[in-house]
Amino acid sequence: MAKLTVKDLNVRGKRVLMRVDYNVPMEEKNGEMVINDATRIEETLPTLEYLIGQGAKIVLMAHLGRPKGTKEPTMSLRPVAKKLADLLGRPVAFVDDCIGEKAEKTANALQPGDVLVVENVRYYNEEEANDPVFAEKLAKLGDVYVNDAFGAAHRAHASTEGVARVITKRGGQAAAGLLMERELKFLGEELEKPARPFVVILGGAKVSDKIKVIDNLLDKADTILIGGAMTYTFRLALGKKVGKSLVEADKVDVAKAALDKAKAKGVQFLLPVDNTVATPVMTDKLNKKGKPIIDLTNPRTNSGLDIPDNEEGVDIGPETIKQYSDVISKAKTILWNGPMGIFEDPRFAEGSFAVGRAVAEATGKNGAKSIIGGGDSVKAVKKAKLGDKVTFMSTGGGASLEFLEGTVLPGVAVLNDK
Ligand SMILES: Nc1ncnc2c1ncn2[C@@H]1O[C@H](COP(=O)(O)OP(=O)(O)O)[C@@H](O)[C@H]1O
Numbered sequence: 001m002a003k004l005t006v007k008d009l010n011v012r013g014k015r016v017l018m019r020v021d022y023n024v025p026m027e028e029k030n031g032e033m034v035i036n037d038a039t040r041i042e043e044t045l046p047t048l049e050y051l052i053g054q055g056a057k058i059v060l061m062a063h064l065g066r067p068k069g070t071k072e073p074t075m076s077l078r079p080v081a082k083k084l085a086d087l088l089g090r091p092v093a094f095v096d097d098c099i100g101e102k103a104e105k106t107a108n109a110l111q112p113g114d115v116l117v118v119e120n121v122r123y124y125n126e127e128e129a130n131d132p133v134f135a136e137k138l139a140k141l142g143d144v145y146v147n148d149a150f151g152a153a154h155r156a157h158a159s160t161e162g163v164a165r166v167i168t169k170r171g172g173q174a175a176a177g178l179l180m181e182r183e184l185k186f187l188g189e190e191l192e193k194p195a196r197p198f199v200v201i202l203g204g205a206k207v208s209d210k211i212k213v214i215d216n217l218l219d220k221a222d223t224i225l226i227g228g229a230m231t232y233t234f235r236l237a238l239g240k241k242v243g244k245s246l247v248e249a250d251k252v253d254v255a256k257a258a259l260d261k262a263k264a265k266g267v268q269f270l271l272p273v274d275n276t277v278a279t280p281v282m283t284d285k286l287n288k289k290g291k292p293i294i295d296l297t298n299p300r301t302n303s304g305l306d307i308p309d310n311e312e313g314v315d316i317g318p319e320t321i322k323q324y325s326d327v328i329s330k331a332k333t334i335l336w337n338g339p340m341g342i343f344e345d346p347r348f349a350e351g352s353f354a355v356g357r358a359v360a361e362a363t364g365k366n367g368a369k370s371i372i373g374g375g376d377s378v379k380a381v382k383k384a385k386l387g388d389k390v391t392f393m394s395t396g397g398g399a400s401l402e403f404l405e406g407t408v409l410p411g412v413a414v415l416n417d418k
């Protein structure tokens with residue numbers, strides 16, 4: 001059922017309490033927290049500009065990191081509010097608490113078009129516990145509720161779920177923001193009745209993380225292209241040798257079941273025909289957790305399906321790139337989730353970058369659409385500078401995965417139906 005959106009609301013002069021996902025990557029530089037990637041803030045600007053234009057009084061709440069109920073200063077939203085002011089080109093007020101008298105007074109004093117950011121909701125344990133009393137306190141900041149935090153919509157927390165219940169119970173409305181609406185359109189509606197051929201590219205580390213997505217998409221896709229470390233659990237299931245590749249030996253049955261389902265459904269299910277492999281060598285350097293760092297040495301292309309005992313599969317190979325690019329070039333709907341190899345290492349990024357280029361080239365050809373599930377595939381697309389050549393990139397990692405599994409996200413379910 002379609003959800004109410006901000007455009008369905010009359011917000012003039014009202015306090016709009018809006019949940020956003022401003023959980024942005026930050027790092028400390030000269031004693032100051034600096035934002036490394038402001039995409040999640042930028043993506044909420046259309047909703048904010050719309051609300052400002054409508055004369056709403058906007059109160060933004062968000063989490064940053066996982067402070068677990070402590071007031072961890074490195075996880076303050078103050079620098080985020082500052083960045084938002086720069087991006088909006090107008091002042092943004094900030095209150096160092098998300099509940100209580102100061103926050104309420106500031107919210108009540110807002111004028112139409114004003115924007116206020118309140119402090120990290122996860123400074124309170126009650127947020128993640130979805131505590132009803134805490135939700136009541138948050139609800140004092142708004143007349144209507146808007147959720148534009150797709151990236152946090154898989155969490156049933158007080159600011160994503162509980163507060164919407166309180167506001168709707170007292171007769172206020174709860175609606176999706178414009179970013180949330182776009183996420184639900186591209187990851188939901190567009191994939192429900194996709195233009196065909198519908199090609200799904202799945203990679204990343206683990207079969208166990210993606211199996212529900214695979215299962216759900218086997219009911220919808222024409223072709224599924226597999227890459228990443230997942231490949232090797234499938235290869236094990238087919239009786240091949242995987243050397244030192246990352247595998248989940250206890251998921252071989254699950255992989256076999258997916259292969260069987262693909263056959264039964266007539267879905268073309270392709271595994272890489274070649275790989276980049278490298279030899280792992282233990283070094284005497286230690287990582288942050290005090291464990292020895294493993295160097296990957298002597299990268300080469302392995303053309304067979306068996307990987308020698310002392311080597312590890314780290315990327316898809318050139319033949320696979322050709323084959324996958326050809327399939328992608330004929331697609332009308334493309335969904336990509338998970339990198340094809342260890343793309344963080346430039347030696348093993350080519351598979352992900354080449355697939356990214358193929359997706360970018362296919363986009364727009366005969367109206368073809370490309371949708372990139374959040375997380376590392378978005379990072380790979382951005383790293384390859386292809387971000388503006390795909391149709392849609394999700395802002396949610398865990399949330400997009402759960403949504404693609406077919407799970408109803410609590411932060412969406414609670415919103416009013418149209
Ligand atoms: N062949 C491989 N061996 C080990 N790790 C891999 C391999 N291919 C991809 N990865 C790793 O998988 C990680 C991403 O996996 P995942 O979190 O499942 O993806 P996403 O965030 O897109 O859902 C990346 O850090 C990448 O280095």
Ligand SMILES: O=C(OP(=O)(O)O)[C@H](O)COP(=O)(O)O
Binds near residue numbers: 021152
């Ligand atoms: O960054 C987020 O998750 P993601 O990295 O899976 O996209 C969201 O803000 C949710 O954060 P959480 O996983 O701490 O609940």
